[in-house]
Amino acid sequence: MTCSxxxxxxxxxxxxxxxxxxxxxxxxxVVAVNAATHADAYAVRVTLDGARxxxxxxxxxxxxxxxxxxxLVGADEAARCA
Amino acid sequence: xDGGGDKQATGSGAAAAExxxxxxxxxAQHLLDALQAEGVDTIFGYPGGAIMPVYDALxxxxxxxxxVRHEQGAALAADGYARASGRVGVCMAxxxxxATNLLTGLANAYLDSVPMIAITGQVPTSLxxxxxxxxxxxxxxxxxxxxxxxxVRRAEDVYAVVREAFAIAREGRPGPVLIxxxxxxxxARAVARAVxxxxxxxxxxxxxxxxxxxxxxxxxxxxxLYVGGGVGIGNAERELREFARxxxxxxxxxxxxxxxxDPDEAHYLGMLGMHGNPAANYAVQECDLLxxxxxxxxxxxxxxxxxxxxxxxxxxxxxxxxxxxxxRACDVGLVGDLRDLLPRLVHPVAIRxxxxxxxxxxxxxxxxxxxxxxxxxxxxxxxxxxxxxxxxLIVASDVGQHQMWVAQxxxxxxxxxxxxxxxxGTMGYGLPAAIGAQLARPGSTVVCVSGxxxxxxxxxxxxxxxxxxxxxxxxxxxxxxxxxVRQWQELFFEKRYSEVDLSDNPDFxxxxxxxxxxxxAIERRDEVEGAVQRLLREPGPLFCHxxxxxxENVWPLVPPGxxxxxxxxxxx
Numbered sequence: 001m002t003c004s005x006x007x008x009x010x011x012x013x014x015x016x017x018x019x020x021x022x023x024x025x026x027x028x029x030v031v032a033v034n035a036a037t038h039a040d041a042y043a044v045r046v047t048l049d050g051a052r053x054x055x056x057x058x059x060x061x062x063x064x065x066x067x068x069x070x071x072l073v074g075a076d077e078a079a080r081c082a
Numbered sequence: 083x084d085g086g087g088d089k090q091a092t093g094s095g096a097a098a099a100e101x102x103x104x105x106x107x108x109x110a111q112h113l114l115d116a117l118q119a120e121g122v123d124t125i126f127g128y129p130g131g132a133i134m135p136v137y138d139a140l141x142x143x144x145x146x147x148x149x150v151r152h153e154q155g156a157a158l159a160a161d162g163y164a165r166a167s168g169r170v171g172v173c174m175a176x177x178x179x180x181a182t183n184l185l186t187g188l189a190n191a192y193l194d195s196v197p198m199i200a201i202t203g204q205v206p207t208s209l210x211x212x213x214x215x216x217x218x219x220x221x222x223x224x225x226x227x228x229x230x231x232x233x234v235r236r237a238e239d240v241y242a243v244v245r246e247a248f249a250i251a252r253e254g255r256p257g258p259v260l261i262x263x264x265x266x267x268x269x270a271r272a273v274a275r276a277v278x279x280x281x282x283x284x285x286x287x288x289x290x291x292x293x294x295x296x297x298x299x300x301x302x303x304x305x306x307l308y309v310g311g312g313v314g315i316g317n318a319e320r321e322l323r324e325f326a327r328x329x330x331x332x333x334x335x336x337x338x339x340x341x342x343x344d345p346d347e348a349h350y351l352g353m354l355g356m357h358g359n360p361a362a363n364y365a366v367q368e369c370d371l372l373x374x375x376x377x378x379x380x381x382x383x384x385x386x387x388x389x390x391x392x393x394x395x396x397x398x399x400x401x402x403x404x405x406x407x408x409x410r411a412c413d414v415g416l417v418g419d420l421r422d423l424l425p426r427l428v429h430p431v432a433i434r435x436x437x438x439x440x441x442x443x444x445x446x447x448x449x450x451x452x453x454x455x456x457x458x459x460x461x462x463x464x465x466x467x468x469x470x471x472x473x474x475l476i477v478a479s480d481v482g483q484h485q486m487w488v489a490q491x492x493x494x495x496x497x498x499x500x501x502x503x504x505x506x507g508t509m510g511y512g513l514p515a516a517i518g519a520q521l522a523r524p525g526s527t528v529v530c531v532s533g534x535x536x537x538x539x540x541x542x543x544x545x546x547x548x549x550x551x552x553x554x555x556x557x558x559x560x561x562x563x564x565x566x567v568r569q570w571q572e573l574f575f576e577k578r579y580s581e582v583d584l585s586d587n588p589d590f591x592x593x594x595x596x597x598x599x600x601x602x603a604i605e606r607r608d609e610v611e612g613a614v615q616r617l618l619r620e621p622g623p624l625f626c627h628x629x630x631x632x633x634e635n636v637w638p639l640v641p642p643g644x645x646x647x648x649x650x651x652x653x654x
Binding site for chain 2: 060
């Protein structure tokens, strides 16, 4: 099942590595990544594929110090956020 | 689940911490200034090329540096210091192999949520990325096992980064933070910038969630407290014990939760899980409501997760929102400071029949110490030593069969009195952790219980004991084998023993004496009392080599993939 995350990160050394590493270590496959810089932040959209609860992944990402905000988006959002 | 929220919305107040000096100082001096501003008194470390500017600045500092004999010893000693004191442990190493040797200690602290700062030297910024001598990307290597990490690239940032790192290590669910400091940054002079760290406010669940939780308590006939390491880490022992006392709800503990409950409380059933007390495991399987306080449904605690507490509704209390629902769905999740959550959950319950049932289980499955033979029965020795030493003892356990015997039979009066590598299971943890604990708590008697496999993993730290006269007592339970692996090969691999024989061990008492540590050996049951008295009486470091039967196993045992109700070595 695929879903997408929109993240706002501090533009800090390692921020992107931390996010992508957490996603893969927690059992998800990264399907697509789009990242851009805006002033002091990264705006990142990641499309994922996996069988686990995406809400749990969101909370695991939210606790990273560089992560300002995580939003679960996409077609599966309603089912996974229920 | 409730209590989470947007980070920016919960941010409140910048930490008011100004640099110590407005004059230009070196990055190394800023580092030590920040450590002192954080109240650090002890650093565990080992010098080398890239960290030399920091060691040079140390010459003019009042900070106490403990020179270990391997960087892993520094990280694990900082871990023991942190657990025993409740403060942030600090360790330090040079670049390359020094940094990689810290990694096991970082992973150990990460998995057990221990607040720690690890400082590594790094090659100069101009050489980073060129495969320079003693260059490794420790920032990248450590990403999965740190709460956060920094490479400091400007001397003006050093002071603020260190202060921020301490706040991160401590707040919420604690953990290790790595600071990688390139040599040119440590040498450069700058005026420190101000600290800008925004602290995160602890979440507080809505009252509605508590009402839901209390409704579950009202309807429960067989509620049970499942207590984890988060209680000790969150300084919530008093609130946990008060909750248990006011409600009378029986309790079980994880390995890391030991000491959170009063060990003498009538409704406390001991440790659950793979080597838990049968009473605790049966109570979990029978309960209809689990109140999970600072625990995370670790596989060693739950056995087969699908059949863990199969009849139970779940109220899950934790500081970390990412633990709620991670492995077991809960009916009510309460995220926040356990000191606030537990008192708000107190609610009258009518559970006399359940209390009686738990008391019966406890009596039926009380540990027995009447092992046949004249050899030393390790569980009896550990019980005798812990009861003779009482509340002044802190035990630092290594990893293996002896670790489980300590968990089962040592009387743990409070959480910081029991140091054990729960998440990572790091053989070699015991001795350096005991060193850290003894320096943090000089008024306590720290006992390291180790095995003949584990002791050799960090045996070099006997030299640290000797150098500083640290009065740790070492009890080495020697079964001439890698006992836990041997036990599993016996039970689950058709006795096909593979690389577990250590019958060619050195004479451990002679090894200790070679390091300058007084030592003695015992092997008969009638020698135990004298050994216990000697361990508790002698003021300095002491090494007690205990020879035990190699065939002894840890019971009970929940086989892999089985439910906690299916224990080997236990009559139902």
